[in-house]
Amino acid sequence: MLKLAALPSLQRLMEMVPIEDAMFKPCDILVTSSRVEDRRALMNILDGLPINVFSSSTVKQAEEVMAQKKLALVFCDEHLPDGSYRELLSRSRTAPKQPRLVVTTHTGEWNEYLEATRRGAFDVIRYPLQPADVELIVIRAMRHQREASAA
Numbered sequence: 001m002l003k004l005a006a007l008p009s010l011q012r013l014m015e016m017v018p019i020e021d022a023m024f025k026p027c028d029i030l031v032t033s034s035r036v037e038d039r040r041a042l043m044n045i046l047d048g049l050p051i052n053v054f055s056s057s058t059v060k061q062a063e064e065v066m067a068q069k070k071l072a073l074v075f076c077d078e079h080l081p082d083g084s085y086r087e088l089l090s091r092s093r094t095a096p097k098q099p100r101l102v103v104t105t106h107t108g109e110w111n112e113y114l115e116a117t118r119r120g121a122f123d124v125i126r127y128p129l130q131p132a133d134v135e136l137i138v139i140r141a142m143r144h145q146r147e148a149s150a151a
Contacts, residue, residue, distance in 0.1 A: 026050045027072035027142060032062040032088065033104065034081050038127060042075055042104070045134045059083035063091055071099035073122070073141040078105040078112065089120055100141045104129070 029046065033039045034057045046053050054069065056062040059082045062074070066088070074092065076085040085103045092099050100122035105112060108126030116124050122144075123137050 026052060027145065028052045028054065028069050029138070030062060030065050030069070030071050030074045030076075030099070031055045032059075032074065032076040032080065033057065034077060038077065038104070041127075042129055042134065045129060045131045046138070049135075049138065051138070057081070059087045062088055066091055066099070070097040072097075072145050073138065074099045074101045075104055075125075076101060078103050078107075078116075085116065085121065086119065093120070100144060102137055 027050075029051050031039050031042050031046070031053060032055070033042070036057075039055050039057070043053055043055060051072075054065050054071075056065055057080070059080050062076065062080075065071070066074070074088060076088050078085055085101065089101050092101050101120070103112075103116045103121045103124045104127065105124060106127050108124075113124045122141065125133055125137065
C-alpha cells in the first residue's frame with residue numbers, strides 16, 4: 001500500500017520537472033466558500049504553486065469570475081448563502097473552457113460524495129483539508145487539462 005507521505009509534493013514535482021512542461025504551466029483556480037477561514041486555509045495550501053487563485057463567497061460572485069476567466073479548477077463549498085455547488089456545476093458545463101469542480105464539505109458523507117460525482121463533480125474533499133489531498137487534486141486537474149489540450 002502506498003502511503004501519502006511517500007508521495008512528493010506538487011512543489012517538489014515542480015522542482016523536478018521544467019516549468020515549460022504543459023502539466024505545470026500556470027493555471028487559474030477559483031476558491032468559493034462563504035467561510036473566510038475555509039477560503040483562507042485552502043488558499044494557504046495553494047500558495048506558492050504555479051497557479052493564479054481567485055476567491056469568492058457566493059454563487060453569484062463565482063459565476064462572475066467564471067465568465068471572465070478561463071479556470072482550470074473550481075473548489076466550491078457544498079452549500080453557499082445563495083445556492084450550492086450544483087449551480088456552479090451547471091455553469092461550468094456552459095463555460096468556454098469547462099473547469100473541473102471540486103466540492104468541499106464539512107460532513108463528508110458517502111451519499112453526498114456519490115451525488116456530487118454523479119452530477120459531474122471532479123472530486124469531493126472534506127474539511128479539514130490536507131495539503132497532500134489538495135495537491136493531488138491539482139495534479140490530476142492539470143493532467144486532465146493537458147490531455148484535453150492535446151486532443
